[in-house]
Amino acid sequence: MRITDLLKAEGIKIGAEVADKAAAIDTLISLHEACGNLNDVAAFKEGILNRESQSTTAIGMEVAIPHAKSEAVKTPALTAITVPEGVDYDSPDKNPCKLLFMIAATTDGDVHLEVLARMMQMLMDTDFTDKLKAAKTPEEFLALIDEKETEKFPEEAVKAEPAKKEGYRVLAVTACPTGIAHTYMAAEALNKAGEKMGITIKVETDGSGGAKNVLTKKEIEECDGIIIAADKNVEMARFNGKPVVKAPVADGIHKPEELIEKVLAGAPVYHSNETDTSADFGDNESFGRKIYKHLMNGVSHMLPFVVGGGVLIAIGFLIDTILGNATVNGAANGSFGFTSFAASIPFWIGKIAFGMMLPILSGYIAMSIADRPGLLPGMLGGMIAANGYTLKSMFEAQNLVGDSSAVSGFLGALLAGFIAGIIVNLIKKAFNWLPKAMDGIKPVFIYPLLGSFLVGVVMCVINPAIGLLNSAVSNGLTSLGTTSKLVLSIVLAGMMAIDMGGPFNKAAYVFGTAAIADGNTWIMAAVMIGGMVPPIAIALSTTFNKKKWTAEEIKSGPVNYLMGLCFITEGAIPYAASDPIRVIPSCIVGSAVAGALTSIFNVTCPAPHGGIFTFIVCGNPWLYVVALIGGSVAGALMLALLKKPANK
Numbered sequence: 001m002r003i004t005d006l007l008k009a010e011g012i013k014i015g016a017e018v019a020d021k022a023a024a025i026d027t028l029i030s031l032h033e034a035c036g037n038l039n040d041v042a043a044f045k046e047g048i049l050n051r052e053s054q055s056t057t058a059i060g061m062e063v064a065i066p067h068a069k070s071e072a073v074k075t076p077a078l079t080a081i082t083v084p085e086g087v088d089y090d091s092p093d094k095n096p097c098k099l100l101f102m103i104a105a106t107t108d109g110d111v112h113l114e115v116l117a118r119m120m121q122m123l124m125d126t127d128f129t130d131k132l133k134a135a136k137t138p139e140e141f142l143a144l145i146d147e148k149e150t151e152k153f154p155e156e157a158v159k160a161e162p163a164k165k166e167g168y169r170v171l172a173v174t175a176c177p178t179g180i181a182h183t184y185m186a187a188e189a190l191n192k193a194g195e196k197m198g199i200t201i202k203v204e205t206d207g208s209g210g211a212k213n214v215l216t217k218k219e220i221e222e223c224d225g226i227i228i229a230a231d232k233n234v235e236m237a238r239f240n241g242k243p244v245v246k247a248p249v250a251d252g253i254h255k256p257e258e259l260i261e262k263v264l265a266g267a268p269v270y271h272s273n274e275t276d277t278s279a280d281f282g283d284n285e286s287f288g289r290k291i292y293k294h295l296m297n298g299v300s301h302m303l304p305f306v307v308g309g310g311v312l313i314a315i316g317f318l319i320d321t322i323l324g325n326a327t328v329n330g331a332a333n334g335s336f337g338f339t340s341f342a343a344s345i346p347f348w349i350g351k352i353a354f355g356m357m358l359p360i361l362s363g364y365i366a367m368s369i370a371d372r373p374g375l376l377p378g379m380l381g382g383m384i385a386a387n388g389y390t391l392k393s394m395f396e397a398q399n400l401v402g403d404s405s406a407v408s409g410f411l412g413a414l415l416a417g418f419i420a421g422i423i424v425n426l427i428k429k430a431f432n433w434l435p436k437a438m439d440g441i442k443p444v445f446i447y448p449l450l451g452s453f454l455v456g457v458v459m460c461v462i463n464p465a466i467g468l469l470n471s472a473v474s475n476g477l478t479s480l481g482t483t484s485k486l487v488l489s490i491v492l493a494g495m496m497a498i499d500m501g502g503p504f505n506k507a508a509y510v511f512g513t514a515a516i517a518d519g520n521t522w523i524m525a526a527v528m529i530g531g532m533v534p535p536i537a538i539a540l541s542t543t544f545n546k547k548k549w550t551a552e553e554i555k556s557g558p559v560n561y562l563m564g565l566c567f568i569t570e571g572a573i574p575y576a577a578s579d580p581i582r583v584i585p586s587c588i589v590g591s592a593v594a595g596a597l598t599s600i601f602n603v604t605c606p607a608p609h610g611g612i613f614t615f616i617v618c619g620n621p622w623l624y625v626v627a628l629i630g631g632s633v634a635g636a637l638m639l640a641l642l643k644k645p646a647n648k
Contacts, residue, residue: 002149002153003078003115003118003119003122003145003149004142004145004146004149006076006077006078006115007077007078007079007080007142007145008035008077008142008266009138009139009142009265009266010031010034010035010138010266010268010269011031011032011034011035011037011077011078011079011080012031012079012080012081012138012141012142013027013031013080013081013082013138014081014082014135014136014137014138014141015082015083015084016081016082016083017083017085018081018083018087019087020087020088021052021087021088021089021090023087024064024081024083024087024089024097024100025045025048025049025052025066025102026045027081028066028079028080028081028100028101028102029041029044029045029048029079029102031079031080031081031102032044032077032079032102032104034269035077035079035269036074036241036242036269036271037073037074037075037077037079037104038072038073038074038104039071039072039073039074040071040072041072042072043070043071043072044068044070044072044073044104047068047069047070047072048066048067048068048102050068051066051067051068052066056089056090056091056092057089058089058090058091058092058097059091059092059120059123060091060092060093060095061093061095061123061126061129062086062091062095062096062097062098062099062129062133063097063098063099063100063101063123063129064089064091064097064099064100064101065100065101065102065103065119066100066101066102066103067102067103067104067105068103068104068105069105069106069107070104070105070106070107071106071107073104073105073106073107074106075106076104076105076106076115077104078101078102078103078104078115079101079102079104080099080100080101080102080141081100082098082099082100082132082133082135082141083096083097083098083099083100084098084133085098086098087100098133099129099132099133101119103115118149118153121152122145122148122149122152125148128144128148131144132144132145139265167200167218167219167222167223168200168201168202168219168222168223169199169200169201169223169224169264170194170199170200170201170202170223170224170225170226170227170260170263170264171201171202171203171204171215171219171220171223171225171226171227172187172190172201172202172203172204172226172227172228172229172252172259173203173204173205173206173215173226173227173228173229173230173234174186174187174190174203174204174205174206174229174230174249174252175205175206175207175229175230175231175232175233175234175249176230176231176232176249176300182231182249182250182253182570182573183205183206183207183249184205184207185252185253185570185573185574186203186229186249186250186252186253186256187203187205187213187252189252189253189254189256190203190227190229190252190256190259190260191203192256193256193257193260194256194260196257197257197260199260199264201260202215202219206230206232206234215238217238220238220239220242223242224243224263224264225242225243225244225245225263225264225267226239226242226243226244226245226263226270227244227245227247227252227259227260227263228244228245228246228247229247229248229249229251229252229259230248230249231248231249231250231292231293231296232293232296232297232300232368233293233297233368236270239270240270240271241269241270241271242269242270243263243266243267243268243269243270244267244268244269244270245259245262245263245267247259253573253577254577293368294365294368294369294417294418294421295365295414296506297364297365297367297368298360298361298362298363298364298365298368298414298417299361299506299510300364301360301361301363301364302357302360302361302364303609305353305354305356305357305360306354306357306513306516306608306609307608307609307610308350308353309350309351309352309353309354309355309356309357310350310354310513310516310606310607310608310609311350311607311608311609311610311614312346312347312349312350312353313346313347313350313351313354313606313607314350314606314607314614314617315346315347315350315617316338316343316344316345316346316347316348316350317343317347317606317617318616318617319340319342319343319346320338320339320340320343321617323339323340323342323343354517355386357513357517358382358383358385358386358409358410358412358413359378359379359380359382359383359386359413360379360382361382361410361413361414361417362378362379362381362382362385362413362414362416362417362420363375363376363378363379363382363417363420364378364417365378365414365417365418365420365421366378366379366381366416366417366418366420366421366424367421368421369417369418369420369421369422369424369425370420370421370422370424370425370428370447370451371443372443373424373428373442373443373444373447373448373451374420374421374424374425374447374451375448376448376451376452377420377423377424377448377451377452377454377455378416378417378420378421378455380420380452380455380456380459381412381413381416381417381419381420381455381456381458381459382412382413382416382417384412384416384456384459384460384463385408385409385411385412385413385415385416385459385463385466386409386412386413388408388463388467389459389460389463390460390461390463390464391457391460391461393460394460408462408463408466408467408469408470409467409470409514409517409518410470410510410514410517411466411469411470411473412459412463412466412467412470415462415466416455416459419455419458419459420451420455423451423454423455423458424447424448424451427446427447427450427451427454428442428447431446431447482599485522485599486596486599486600488523488526488599489522489523489525489526489595489596489598489599490526490592490595490596490599491592491595492508492511492512492523492526492527492530492595493508493526493527493529493530493533493591493592493594493595493596493598493631494530494588494589494591494592494595495507495508495530496508496509496527496530496531496534496569496591497530497531497533497534497569497572497584497587497588497590497591497592498584498588500534500569500570500572500573500576500587505531505569508527508530509527509531511523511527512524512526512527512528512608513608516606516608521604521605521606521619522598522599522602522603522604522605524604524605524606524607524608525598525603525604525605525618525619525624526594526595526598526599528567528605528608528609528611529591529594529595529598529624529627529628529631530591530592530594530595531567531569531591532564532565532567532569532594532611532612532628532632533564533587533590533591533594533628533631533632533635534564534569534571534572534576534587534590534591534635535560535561535563535564535568535569535571535572536560536561536564536565536628536632536635537564537572537586537587537590537631537632537633537634537635537636537638537639538557538560538571538572538575538583538587538635538636538639539557539558539559539560539561539564540632540633540635540636541557541635541636541639541640541643542554542556542557542558542560543557543558544636545636545639545640547645547646548639548640548643548644548645548646549575549646550646553574553575553578553646556574559571560572560575564611564632565611565612565613566610566611566612566613567609567610567611568611572587579643582639582642582643582644583639583643585638585642586635586638586639586641586642586643587635589634589635589638590631590632590633590634590635590636590638591631591635592631593630593631593634593635594627594628594630594631594632594634595631597623597626597627597630597631598624598627601620601623601624601626601627602619602620602623603618603619603620603621603623603624603627604618604619604620605617605618605619605624606618612625612628
């Protein structure tokens with residue numbers, strides 16, 4: 001067995017500061033623990049100390065190799081540290097030890113003796129040990145050992161290649177907030193990269209229709225590591241003790257080979273705890289990205305309610321329009337959408353579904369932060385935000401009635417989700433002292449009960465203030481002049497094309513859906529058309545300007561007509577990825593032109609999704625089509641102007 005099979009980068013600490021022998025042993029054991037090599041840390045330490053009590057494991061030449069054969073070892077492994085100042089380890093030559101290895105061996109076989117014998121042969125070369133002591137990184141340390149081992153045992157060089165094994169070397173999970181395009185594009189990119197690199201890989205897709213190609217327990221146990229390319233929560237506890245690489249879903253699309261290489265090079269080992277269901281672990285994510293991930297978890301669960309409810313409401317409008325109930329004596333009908341029996345059925349079903357979106361948003365934001373115990377407090381906070389409940393209304397109303405001026409809407413629900421998640425996590429910490437026997441009752445009784453009460457009180461207190469802010473924003477949008485509406489339409493439509501499904505795109509879309517709830521449907525018109533233009537502009541360019549594109553891009557181009565018409569902006573991503581400097585600005589210009597035209601034509605859109613199929617329920621639908629054509633043509637012309645001919 002080669003040493004490089006037992007020693008990984010995360011099991012090496014360069015420049016360790018240890019005061020004495022005991023501290024050195026503790027440091028080496030902690031590295032084993034971090035690598036997931038041990039079943040019982042205390043029992044393994046006892047084995048190490050028992051061996052040290054017999055005689056020192058320092059071998060001289062500033063080297064020590066503590067070792068133990070124990071049932072506490074999960075898998076044979078090595079850890080190593082370098083100590084620049086040296087540490088007193090009772091060495092036979094009285095010199096302090098600057099290079100220390102620790103062997104953890106299982107009870108079946110004599111791995112520790114084989115490894116010890118091999119290491120002794122290699123470490124007799126003082127030039128080699130000096131290089132190890134001077135290594136600057138764990139990767140350099142490993143490379144030196146690999147080079148020396150290959151030199152010392154050349155007959156094993158061929159055997160040293162990774163043996164092909166059954167199952168998959170690398171597993172992956174891809175997930176984006178909407179679960180429509182990025183999820184599957186990342187999966188396809190990872191599969192292609194694995195095939196190109198000769199690495200067996202299986203990718204689980206956590207899409208809008210649920211998880212597909214689900215990773216099995218056996219596959220997880222046998223793989224070398226897991227890639228999580230996700231912008232929302234995925235179930236993580238199943239990966240406990242396995243090397244995991246965490247990345248945004250965009251990296252799965254654009255950097256698949258890099259992610260696979262990180263896994264094969266030795267990724268950090270993931271350790272689960274009772275609250276782990278997300279892709280958020282350690283300090284690998286920035287604070288801003290964590291906030292974004294929690295928000296997108298709420299948005300992804302909210303979208304079906306927004307889309308389904310919004311389209312049903314729009315169908316009610318359509319039926320009343322067809323029946324001639326849109327106006328009464330030339331004036332707008334205040335009951336438009338439910339003046340007839342046929343219109344009322346879809347309209348009110350849609351209203352019920354649409355009314356659930358805020359509790360769902362806040363509930364799943366809280367669940368992302370605090371796991372399942374956060375769901376009830378989060379949804380409760382969203383209900384309070386949606387209905388405008390205050391402490392005053394609770395004290396004074398025999399039958400609870402909210403204050404319309406305190407309806408904090410989308411902003412309140414957003415804040416409620418984060419407040420609920422934080423409060424539940426604080427409650428968890430406050431009740432850590434309870435005995436383990438209470439673990440079963442805490443997540444289903446204590447956390448939701450206290451969390452719901454505290455979130456309810458907090459939201460009732462702050463609801464009036466957020467309601468005022470929400471009203472100010474809504475009234476401000478309603479009262480915008482022609483010029484201001486034009487500018488906002490251009491900005492929002494352009495944002496939809498900046499990252500085509502990323503944070504800018506999602507921010508604009510969420511703003512548009514929130515505006516629908518407040519009656520500002522002109523905003524959604526700009527947002528939707530801004531997301532439809534990029535794929536159509538690219539499709540036009542691949543059809544009429546073929547010299548700018550490769551044969552493969554031209555072949556796939558017509559699909560983008562359908563994707564654009566269906567409001568699936570992500571269809572433009574492969575083309576943007578191949579030439580972002582020219583393609584993205586062209587798409588932004590096209591979307592901005594379309595957004596400007598919707599404002600000029602006074603187009604409104606009460607449906608939050610559906611693309612061309614919902615145009616019939618929009619205000620000025622034919623002018624909406626004109627705006628779509630105008631923006632798409634503008635984007636295609638920009639591509640003709642900016643893009644260089646393809647190398648075919």
